[in-house]
Amino acid sequence: MIRPAANADLPPAYVADGAAVRERIPPDTLRLAGRSIHSATSRNIDAPGRYELNHQMDFLRETDRLVEFSRIDYAIRRQAGGNAPASVPEITSQPRHAFNLERPPAILGEAFPYYIKPVSRSGLGTIGLKFARIGKSVCKAWRVGRKAASGKEYETPEYEARGLLFDVRRNNDVLDWFDGEKTRVAVEYSRDDIYSLNILVPMDQAMRDALVASWCVKLWNDLAVRFHKRLTWKEGEPAAFGLQ
Incomplete structure (x- = not known):
């Protein structure tokens, strides 16, 4: 059977549950544009995206609590009527709600300021993220699990780290993402306010989804902090936030 040649403007093949696929996805460069995340290899500005958010990243603040993160899966449909030959294939997009990106109120005393929570059992489970400059590291993401009940009246935090998933480190003008290995x-x-993630290695769908979702959470935090710094600068309190 002859397979059609790959087209950079076409999305990956559709599957019923992309997160469950073990096939390795090749490296790619992703770019955030508004609420959509596109592949930089696409030659068509209107080509379908890979992922989407339900809020535009530039407008998110530290007071926002929830962002829906969806992967765009695709189906190829052919329509033919009567004795007519098969029509040109039509690509239809099917957004699949994969994660909720959550920022719980600080008063709850959670172990992590941000969580990535799957809406189904597929994927890598719940992910917690922290932001702290220790050496070159600026952000770490862990696979997390619920702590065992202790019987105390107030039990915080609800989650605890189970294994390092990503470590983000400064490297001159870029940030390197390392996995747990x-x-x-x-x-x-x-x-120029265009945010890009150059994925260097093949990975399965679940890991790719977790990486891109973690990147989105980091952008959310970075942009919210930047907005807060600009606001406090206007209010005459730049020193309190260590402006660089």
């Missing part, structure tokens, strides 16, 4: 898997950079 200390392999560099992606490079993050931005130019």
